[in-house]
Amino acid sequence: MSGTQSLAGPALDGRVVLIVGAAGGLGSAAAVACAQAGATVVLLGRKVAPLNRVYDAVKAVGPEPLLYPLDLVGASPDDFDELAQRLDAELGRLDGVLHCAAEFKGLTPLLHTDPADFARAIHVDLTARWWLTQACLPLLAKSDAGAVVFAIDDPSRGGSPAFWGGYGLAQAAQATLVPMLQAELGEHGPRVSGLRPGPMRTGLRGKAFQANTDLQAKPASDYAAACVELLSAAGAAQRGRIVELA
Template identity: 65%
Template sequence: MNAVPPDARPATAAALHGRVVLVVGAHGGLGRAAALACARAGARLVLLGRRVPKLNRVHDAIVQGGGEATLYPLDLEGASADDYAELAARIEAEFGRLDGLLHCAAWFRGLTPLEHTEPAAFARALHVNLTARWWLTQACLPLLRRAADSAVVFVIDDPDATRQAYWGGYGIAQSGQQALVPMLHAELAATPVRISGLQPGPMRTALRAQISAEGDRGQARDPGDYADACVHLLSAEGAAQRGRIWCPAP
């Protein structure tokens, strides 16, 4: 992991002008805040999530602010590699391009001893938080390669915390992404596709609320405090963090 100064400056209104950005988990805490920030920065958004009413609310907020967004309802748990290939094909058909992919979707049932974790819950945590992220990224790479400058951003939880007891499949998936970011960066270093990770601090989200034994409740920040960091990594300025996992101050 690399903590890379300086911290991102506030996103400008043109930082993502002309770019098409796919936000995965767009109705979650950080996903929603990031989608709104990307729209303010000029991006055209594809909003992916499994809860249509919540996606609709994000879409409406973007449109009311003068932005442009398309909904793509999809449940990462049940989606296959073919489903992701169809998603990439639809983005190409509608927009003709893809410039950014932001992975915010996550699934976490709560702190549980591995010994007592249901096998299905363990598999779901690994799949939604790691395997599905890679399958979707893999399907989008041909489109991302065609852009002059594109970015894939994986939002990753603090490995020092999630490697501790009781984090189960979710914690293992975070460690997997810690390995995925530099590996994929090395493989794509000669292409226009930038790979990076974003490690925000504790946030007041539904996922964080599942943690019954934590000491950072008073330190947790609003997800909106990290929205500009998402824009920064997706924009041309994010090249400074290429191949790194960035831990910005809120």
Template identity: 60%
Template sequence: MSAGAAAAGARGALDGRVVLVNGAHGGLGKAASLACARDGATVVLLGRKTPKLNRVYDAIARHAEGPLPEPVNLPVDLAGAGPDDYADLARRIEGQLGRLDGLLHCAAEFKGLTPLEHTDPADFARTLHVDLTARWWLTQACLPLLRRAEDAAVVFVVDDPIATAGAYWGAYGLAQSGQAAMVTMLHAELASGAVRVAGLQPGPMRTPLRANAYVEADDARARDPAEYAAACVHLLSAQGADRRGTIWRPAA
């Protein structure tokens, strides 16, 4: 199924659902947040930079096509937050919205291509934490609330683990391989329950993160992140059961 086909099949598919988007003010995170709201979800916008979260909030609240479900801002710095912070975040979602039906991980950290030998230890630890450990801590904190839904989804947006396993990708590349393994592992543990786990591996996207590794003028393959927003909606909706336990590589 193409991402376009997913969009056609998922119109209104998130009506009544609450979806948490981790990294909501990034390239794909913003596009996915808007797409989820257009499909009826109440979107919880999680990100490090409050002004950027506010702009996504405004884009949803003042949407030209008419009123959409009002989003909720949750400013969180993944690099500094701990398990207790994520547990508190889950309690806040429960207290304010009463439910959680989906969690989409878009937030990522990558400063650029560097030999492992010359990588600053603090940068290595921060990148591995944001791109892997923090994603899991947030997921772990949200699982009890997600389990209360009749159908819930956790979606990890991952970069190509083969391409990023080469030289100079450092902690970012290691985190992509770790996330691919986590999708498989977590699916095996949750396969008999209501919480679905899947990965989304979009093609190259024109984002600030990718610009740290590629010169935009020479990166003809990169696409607008919005072209993959429909795939996010599909995986978060009930129709996403067809991708349960897999890492989907949709065509834009």
């Protein structure tokens, strides 16, 4: 699998894909790529204005998307159940979920991390991702190729794992969640996989690295094709696995 490969045909034609964190770097790039691959994309994010910009970019290249503003910080399991019910009622299906939403305040020693910041990172980067997935699994199970893809970071790659706090711990937990959930769903249930991109030039990474010294970082769009592949039928080979890209 290559993060820079070109899309060959409508790999997601007729599919409905929910992009969580659609206004972010990887989320917005993946939303456009999924639309180019034929998917109807549901754009979930916290702020309406950035979502509207992604909406315009997606609509220009594929089926008209849907907006779903939701702040994961305050969202409860009931909110995610309502999301799944609305998707079922309005679209009648859900074929894929791509988790790109993330919370990271910056590099801080655990000893000095604000408890609220720690809890917020664990919630957005792990708990909310699972609650949303749990709510959507029954709908995904109705699809002939339902897939959940977790974008997972590896803060220790190329350096020390120190100072990444709740964000770093949540990434490690997701790496455990992927094979655990797939083992429980079995080979005939929805597919679960993780995508571990290389360093990306995003706002989140900018909180930890200075742009002029972070020469390894690539545009998030370089990894959008890999998101499409994992969400499509071609991603079946990666069931229960975490795909790591350079």
